[in-house]
């Protein structure tokens with residue numbers, strides 16, 4: 001062990017980076033090690049926090065101190081069998097302790113009312129992801145962590161082939177070299193990088209709307225700088241979490257999640273998917289992706305009637321600040337949203353003719369089995385009530401991306417892996433790492449950023465201790 005303080009650089013100021021920095025500072029203190037921990041952040045200080053700051057940060061736990069016994073198996077199922085069992089069991093094993101650690105640092109948790117539909121139990125920090133960023137930042141500052149803003153990391157510096165020795169950060173007018181004995185990459189996915197989006201998802205992906213103001217900073221830099229040095233990758237490079245939002249809205253994440261209770265039509269006025277194919281969080285990703293990549297003008301419309309307002313708590317499922325289009329007739333509604341009136345009339349008539357089940361069975365909070373007759377194509381498997389009570393309503397919907405799945409390969413100690421095994425002194429957590437396949441496991445992204453960020457900080461300090 002050297003006498004001079006060793007240096008740990010953490011790249012990124014979201015849930016993963018702040019958890020890593022604070023946990024490293026605490027671990028160094030408990031071991032009596034002089035280690036300088038510095039967080040390097042791309043954005044200005046007043047914009048920092050990445051996706052986390054704008055995220056409601058629902059987490060799939062039964063309670064702050066209780067996780068479902070099947071959590072890891074559920075994750076592997078969501079990943080279609082491609083997930084790493086060690087990664088997900090480590091996540092499950094460390095989840096409640098990590099939440100307890102956040103509580104110790106002043107983050108309070110509640111059980112949220114999750115939009116309208118049921119599903120797995122979830123907890124949520126009071127104040128959402130913004131509270132996580134604020135509390136971890138305060139605690140990290142108190143623990144002596146230093147912060148450098150406005151400095152996007154652009155390169156990893158290595159010595160002896162595979163040993164990390166620093167990072168290069170390029171601000172608007174300077175290139176700065178920061179020496180480091182270990183580095184933790186926690187700088188998001190690549191959703192904010194149009195060239196990477198197009199390369200991995202094909203033409204049109206580069207113009208997907210970004211769901212929050214913090215999403216644009218995540219441009220795949222951590223993935224790039226590590227793969228340039230031989231790091232392996234994991235996760236589904238054709239996977240992204242994308243949600244249907246109202247394009248007229250100015251607010252962040254203006255989701256419209258009442259579409260299961262009506263029908264969804266394209267710009268020609270035709271239905272194209274089973275709006276009742278599952279609970280909202282089981283269909284939103286596929287719907288939003290389909291709208292962006294397969295529908296004319298990358299737009300669709302949720303068509304409902306005034307019975308929407310009779311659904312208890314319907315407002316929770318609409319985060320757009322713009323009211324819906326409303327009209328006394330289907331034809332007048334079609335005129336407002338500029339889709340062919342005859343087509344919309346025909347679509348609604350066909351749907352209504354098939355929606356013959358007993359409307360008393362309607363229950364927005366669960367799959368109610370109120371299916372349309374099987375002559376309807378595409379089918380509607382739940383919540384099939386005729387659209388008949390004016391005023392008629394329409395919400396425009398476009399896809400907005402939250403994060404990508406493809407990222408760095410890491411192990412249960414958050415070490416970045418290359419073909420030969422762990423890369424000495426290099427760690428990663430959160431969206432910068434892969435691990436998700438097929439569909440985003442609901443309410444897990446923030447939890448995994450926190451759990452593996454905390455592990456990365458502790459492990460990086462243990463690595464420096466052993467040197």
Ligand SMILES: Cc1cc2nc3c(=O)[nH]c(=O)nc-3n(C[C@H](O)[C@H](O)[C@H](O)COP(=O)(O)OP(=O)(O)OC[C@H]3O[C@@H](n4cnc5c(N)ncnc54)[C@H](O)[C@@H]3O)c2cc1C
Nearest residue numbers: 012014016042050051052055058153187217430431445446
């Ligand atoms: C609107 C919205 C709703 C969501 N809802 C949920 C939810 O309910 N539950 C859930 O689990 N997940 C949710 N998510 C996803 C979840 O919030 C994120 O996946 C998670 O917060 C990511 O944390 P992170 O630390 O990996 O990345 P981020 O929070 O994005 O942080 C990355 C940081 O790295 C910085 N950075 C990027 N490049 C560089 C660079 N080159 N140099 C230095 N710094 C860099 C960025 O500026 C940013 O500060 C939601 C996301 C959004 C946007």
